Amino acid sequence: MTAPLTPPHQPQPDDPWQAPPSGSHAVPGERPGPHELRAELRQGAVITAVLTVAGAGLGLLWLWLAPRVPLVSDDTAVFLKNSEGEEAIGADGTFVLLALAFGLVSAAVVFLLRRRGGVPLVVGLALGGLLGSLLAWGIGTWFGPTSDVVAHAKEAGKGVTFDAPLELHAVGAAMLAWPIAAMLVHLGLTGLFGPRDPEPEWELTYGAPQAEERAEPAAGGAEWPGAEDGLPADKPDPGRP
Numbered sequence: 040m041t042a043p044l045t046p047p048h049q050p051q052p053d054d055p056w057q058a059p060p061s062g063s064h065a066v067p068g069e070r071p072g073p074h075e076l077r078a079e080l081r082q083g084a085v086i087t088a089v090l091t092v093a094g095a096g097l098g099l100l101w102l103w104l105a106p107r108v109p110l111v112s113d114d115t116a117v118f119l120k121n122s123e124g125e126e127a128i129g130a131d132g133t134f135v136l137l138a139l140a141f142g143l144v145s146a147a148v149v150f151l152l153r154r155r156g157g158v159p160l161v162v163g164l165a166l167g168g169l170l171g172s173l174l175a176w177g178i179g180t181w182f183g184p185t186s187d188v189v190a191h192a193k194e195a196g197k198g199v200t201f202d203a204p205l206e207l208h209a210v211g212a213a214m215l216a217w218p219i220a221a222m223l224v225h226l227g228l229t230g231l232f233g234p235r236d237p238e239p240e241w242e243l244t245y246g247a248p249q250a251e252e253r254a255e256p257a258a259g260g261a262e263w264p265g266a267e268d269g270l271p272a273d274k275p276d277p278g279r280p
Contacts, residue, residue, distance in 0.1 A: 076159075079157040079158075079159040079160065080159050082153060082157075082159065082160060082163070083157075083159030083160050083162055083163035084163065085163070086149060086160060086163030086164060086167055087163045087166045087167040087170065088167070089167065090145055090163075090164070090167025090168055090170070090171045091167055091170040091171050091174060092171075093141065093145070093167075093171050094170065094171025094172060094173070094174035094175040094178075095174060095175070095178055096141075096175075097137055097138065097141050097171060097172070097174075097175035097217075098174060098175035098176065098177070098178030098179045098182075099178065099179075099182075100137055101130075101133060101134050101137055101175060101179045101205075102178065102179045102182055102183055102205065104133050104137070105129065105130040105133045105134065105179070105205060106126040106129040106130060106133070107126060107184070107202040107203070107205075108126040108127050108130075108202065108203035109121060109126070109200045109201075109202065109203070110188065110192070110200070110201055110202070110203050111198060111199070111200050111201075112192035112193075112195065112196075112197060112198075112199075112201075113197060113198065114197045117188055117189070117192050120200055127206070127208065128208075130205060130206065130207070131207055131208055131209050131212075131213060134175070134176075134179075134207060134213045134216075135209075135212060135213055135216045138168075138172055138175075138213065138216035138217040138220070139216050139217070139220045141168070141171070141217050141220075142168055142216065142217040142218065142219070142220025142221035142224065143220055143221075143224050145164060145167070145168065145217075145221050146164060146220070146221040146222070146223075146224035146225040146228065147224065147228065149163075149164060149221075149225060150225055150228040150229065150232075150233075154229075154232075154233055154234060155233075155234060156225070156229050156233060160225075161222060161225060161226075164218065164221040164222060164225060165218040165221065165222055166218070167218075168217035168218035168220075168221045169214060169215070169217070169218045171217060172213065172214045172215075172216070172217045172218075173214065176207060176210075176213070176214070179205050180204065180205055180206065183202075183204060183205030184201070184202040184203060184204050184205060185204065186204040188203065188204070
């Protein structure tokens, strides 16, 4: 009886070359340690705070760029001066477009400053965008035309055109535009330009020799003892000890 061929070396967990070098940093895809996790949480909190404050800029831009809805009074009621106007829809569209732009810019800046990403950073982007949108909505309505239409009509006088309050009708879409745009842009940038997981060292070191060793017996034509005597190369000689 002849012993079967020794199979190619298989990597074992206790092989010395499997252990990472001492002092090595965490690689992409590896679970972060406690210190790295705390640092990412702090960065996520900073991103949330900065984006919330940036919502003030969004509110001022919305107040400046949004079209006004003209109203007119006849001392008995208040009417739209142009019943077929699209100024109300334009106010919503202006807010959504500005929020999308803020989401794109904020995601790009966060990615450039922190390419490794992380869940706390994405949560900070989403939460900061939502809070910033709420702040922008409040600033636009607070500093815009008064919401007391009756008092404003009396102050303007009969037949005088005045502006309606600045309002959002599609509140849900307007509030989610910034966070959704920020998350999608950050995800795309991370997938395209983010760091990649390194190749395992054992595949680069042992993969090619193992393939060559497996190919050598087939090329020589004698894998079992007795193949040189004309016996099939894939079976042992039953008469040989």
